[in-house]
Amino acid sequence: MAPSMSMIQSNQLNILDFVVNKCHGVKGLSELGLKALPDQYIQPPQERFDRTTNEEPNKDSIPVINMSNWDDPDVAKAICDAACKWGFFQIVNHGVPIRVLEDVKDATHKFYALPAEEKQKYSKEWSVSNNVRCGTSFSPGAEKALEWKDYLSLFFVSDDEAASLWPPVCRNQALEYIKSSEPIVKKLLEILMKGLNVKEIDETKEATLMGSKRINLNYYPKCPTPELTVGVGRHSDVSTLTILLQDDIGGLYVRNTETMKWVHVPPVAGSLVINVGDALQIMSNGKYKSIEHRVIANGTNNRISVPIFVNPRPSDVIGPLPEVVGSGEKPLYKNVLYSDYVRHFFKKAHDGKGTVEFAMI
Numbered sequence: 481m482a483p484s485m486s487m488i489q490s491n492q493l494n495i496l497d498f499v500v501n502k503c504h505g506v507k508g509l510s511e512l513g514l515k516a517l518p519d520q521y522i523q524p525p526q527e528r529f530d531r532t533t534n535e536e537p538n539k540d541s542i543p544v545i546n547m548s549n550w551d552d553p554d555v556a557k558a559i560c561d562a563a564c565k566w567g568f569f570q571i572v573n574h575g576v577p578i579r580v581l582e583d584v585k586d587a588t589h590k591f592y593a594l595p596a597e598e599k600q601k602y603s604k605e606w607s608v609s610n611n612v613r614c615g616t617s618f619s620p621g622a623e624k625a626l627e628w629k630d631y632l633s634l635f636f637v638s639d640d641e642a643a644s645l646w647p648p649v650c651r652n653q654a655l656e657y658i659k660s661s662e663p664i665v666k667k668l669l670e671i672l673m674k675g676l677n678v679k680e681i682d683e684t685k686e687a688t689l690m691g692s693k694r695i696n697l698n699y700y701p702k703c704p705t706p707e708l709t710v711g712v713g714r715h716s717d718v719s720t721l722t723i724l725l726q727d728d729i730g731g732l733y734v735r736n737t738e739t740m741k742w743v744h745v746p747p748v749a750g751s752l753v754i755n756v757g758d759a760l761q762i763m764s765n766g767k768y769k770s771i772e773h774r775v776i777a778n779g780t781n782n783r784i785s786v787p788i789f790v791n792p793r794p795s796d797v798i799g800p801l802p803e804v805v806g807s808g809e810k811p812l813y814k815n816v817l818y819s820d821y822v823r824h825f826f827k828k829a830h831d832g833k834g835t836v837e838f839a840m841i
């Protein structure tokens with residue numbers, strides 16, 4: 481039987497079964513036209529976002545950096561400064577064609593427009609590979625309150641694997657976005673490494689910095705009571721760098737670690753948001769910051785975002801780079817197997833900056 485509003489009101493609908501197991505996601509819930517948020521999504525008061533108390537009043541903003549002259553020392557300085565202070569910046573004139581960005585946004589909408597039964601083929605239960613996973617919230621089994629977000633997560637192994645396993649409606653667009661962002665990723669890492677006195681990125685270092693990639697297609701549907709829930713709870717990414725494409729709706733907030741208030745990352749047409757992840761914070765011995773961020777739920781609009789997580793390979797051991805701690809600086813982090821680190825991240829609910837404690841000395 482197709483679910484209806486009255487089934488929800490009379491508690492006949494098993495929300496978790498509908499959203500998680502049947503793969504309708506929160507998009508399916510939103511499209512039922514709910515007037516009230518199901519209890520499972522009600523966050524504790526301290527995790528809700530109240531603009532009057534949480535938002536940075538002086539509108540301090542993360543930098544927008546023009547990459548057209550990427551060899552300019554001022555550009556390199558702006559990038560390293562932003563990575564130290566904010567852990568976040570936006571880039572424009574980055575060399576990724578606007579058409580590629582538009583195509584991957586369209587493809588994201590097309591994927592989420594598929595019937596639930598089609599999306600279910602990629603769910604944890606049915607997917608033929610761990611590298612392809614459609615889900616909702618973050619870690620529903622570990623969360624006290626769910627997050628108002630659906631996702632498709634694609635771990636890139638090879639073009640051949642993507643061709644056979646990734647959903648046809650978004651496969652080529654996701655691959656093209658990954659491929660065409662590679663030059664800017666390399667350039668950013670080269671600049672950031674120079675800032676740490678790493679003169680050359682040899683093959684081993686390149687693999688540890690950017691040897692694996694995961695792309696997520698995130699969907700945040702319109703929410704009946706957005707002030708009671710979150711799109712994504714407070715977390716830092718476990719990547720080396722994240723390259724995030726957002727649409728024009730807005731809602732991503734970054735922690736200002738000086739004031740502890742939250743700063744909005746406004747959509748800038750044609751831009752990409754770059755953030756430092758935990759792996760780079762660890763490798764840089766804390767010089768570059770993997771900053772806490774969150775996404776609010778929206779009562780009026782559906783929103784999408786498409787992050788590419790650029791990571792070490794799962795089999796890499798990461799720790800402070802010898803170039804950083806070689807001159808006697810005290811290491812803040814121990815060496816950890818990257819897949820252990822990521823598994824630790826995925827097995828708990830979002831907990832702000834909690835994950836990095838796993839690697840602290």
Ligand SMILES: COc1cc(/C=C/C(=O)SCCNC(=O)CCNC(=O)[C@H](O)C(C)(C)COP(=O)(O)OP(=O)(O)OC[C@H]2O[C@@H](n3cnc4c(N)ncnc43)[C@H](O)[C@@H]2OP(=O)(O)O)ccc1O
Pocket residue numbers: 604610613615617618619621631633635692694696712715717718719757789791792793794818819820822823826827
């Ligand atoms: C989804 O909402 C998110 C996601 C994020 C992500 C931020 C990032 O920075 S992602 C970059 C992570 N790096 C990598 O993926 C590269 C390294 N990968 C690995 O080492 C492995 O793929 C692995 C992650 C360790 C998984 O290994 P494996 O043992 O083969 O796989 P499983 O047994 O299936 O997974 C273990 C555990 O993790 C959960 N999980 C796996 N993949 C995902 C995923 N893509 N999204 C969510 N959860 C995932 C899986 O359910 C398992 O948990 P169980 O409790 O079910 O056993 C930031 C913010 C967000 O809101």
Ligand SMILES: O=C(O)CCC(=O)C(=O)O
Pocket residue numbers: 696698712717724726731732773774775784785787
């Ligand atoms: O949707 C966004 O703007 C950010 C999503 C995010 O933080 C993530 O997927 O790790």
Ligand SMILES: [Fe+2]
Pocket residue numbers: 715716717773
């Ligand atoms: Fe994130």
